Amino acid sequence: MDAAQTLAHHRPFNHTDQGMNQTAGLIGLGAMGAGIAATLRARGYEMHVCDARPDAAASFARDGGVACATPAQVGAACEVVVSVVVNAQQTESVLFGDQGAAVAMRPGSVFVMCSTVDPNWSIALEQRLNAMGIHYVDAPISGGAAKAASGQMTVMSSARPEAYAKADPVLDAMAGKVYRLGDRAGAGSKVKIINQLLAGVHIAAAAEAMALGLREGVAADALYEVITHSAGNSWMFENRMAHVLAADYTPLSAVDIFVKDLGLVLDTARASKFPLPLASTAHQMFMQASTAGYGREDDSAVIKIFPGIELPGHQFPLAD
Template sequence: MNPESTEHSGVAGSGSAQGDDTTTVAVLGLGAMGLPMALRLGTELPVWAFDVSAERRALAVEGGTHGAASPAEACRTADVAVLAVRDEEQLRAALFGADGAVHTLRPGAVVVLTSTVGPEAARSVAATLAEKDVDLVDAPVSGGPVRAGNGDLLIMVGATEQALANARRVLDLLASTVHVVGTNPGDGQTMKTVNQLLCGIHTAAAAEALALARALGLDLETVVQVLGSGAAASFMLADRGPRMARAYTGDVELRSRLDVINKDMHIVGKVASAAGVPTPVAAAATALYTLAMRQGLAAEDDSRLVTLLAPEDGTAGPESTGPRGGGADR
């Protein structure tokens, strides 16, 4: 199958959570992306949702899904299991742990992997699932929580034609654009790795720019508006910039944990090294995320990266002699 792209409204057929559609879905992982995806799917399909956090499960139930006490319970009647976990460790626990999904997934079911775990992990998991006659659709997503809830994600797919067909109903509900980049698990992860290289660099660059602007005494909200109007604009500046401008007040919604982009950038480094391609700019951005992790920002929104470069006292470093802070971010 040749790579292909499809674009659509993200609004699928006439099925409903009351059972008009025969596709039953399990969503494993109800974090920043998983919860809005579960709620989005629940508007059209019966959804069983699981997360290790009882609070997140409760939010999913309040939004119209069925709660499950374990991945195995969530997948007991599932035709499609959507995985929205943080990393490979969580992925393997959800699928192959003592109460993992693999124990109840029926032969012919499909696992849709929306997380970024790297090509090798996707291929390894696909091989293990194949032993149970379960297909893996490698479908990492991009777009953020708001777009996830609106069915407006970009999804990069690597899957066989049959597995893709079995998962298409779910993919169409979640995405406004589905790019089929290959026919094998791992192909989607490879594309997502390239995507994350740019996302990681752009986020770090936005943090550097706003840190410099703060040290020079500029109003950060004005800076974001001005930069977003010209050649310096980027999706990450538009998305993270307003949160970076508010980072010094503490009023920052947790939408994208810093340890997630740190994990993704380390995958970028590993894949690039294996391919023999130098990525010095990505390596510099990765070093910045690693430093932020060591400063205790792992569980913070990645927009707080700006506070590492221009601390809250307004200095730009121990030897800075430039203007001090000021502006709307105070």
């Protein structure tokens, strides 16, 4: 499928397409998953949801929907099940663990996988599910919690035509842009890890620039104002350095996410002996931040690896 075909297959959600009296399942009510579930509910779907934290599912269901105790309950109730968990290991558990969804899903139903994973793992998962009579959509997502909640996030998908036939209404309802990148699993995950290469490098570069400014005595808020209105700006600088200015490292996307995702990028490139010097450096920076104890903080906390700077909200400079 060429680029023109890919764009032609994008069909924005139309409110006349609302899934009245239709059900959909979602597993994983984190920052992105909760937003996706709320968007689908607002667009007419009866949502069956499940999370490792039962309180999260119960809280969602209080505003409409059904809280399920296990992924199997979601799989039994819904023909389309969307999984929004952290990684391949959690996806395996959702599908094949105790009370996993796969054993309960009916033949002809579809599993939509939204995690960032090794593309080869995603290809193998499609084969495993197809052997069980279950369709599969390789559908990593991007855009952050706010865009997920407003239905404006991006989906980078690839799937067999019969999987798209079943999943298309849900995909178009939950996202602002759905890119259909191929007729089998793998392409969606490849594009996502390339996106993560850029995201990780941009965050690392933004942190480096802000750290240099602080080291040189530039006022952090002034630097942020100038850069966000100059050619050196990036979406990641504007978004993540705002977290630094607010001294708010609440993990919307954690340091350890980029340890994982940039690791996937490097593993993919290593298999074909393709050099990625910038991604390698950014990965080391996130690794350093994680080792220093910041792994569960917001990924903007990578700025904390730089010595001799006083961050907003810190009373004393970080140690040299």
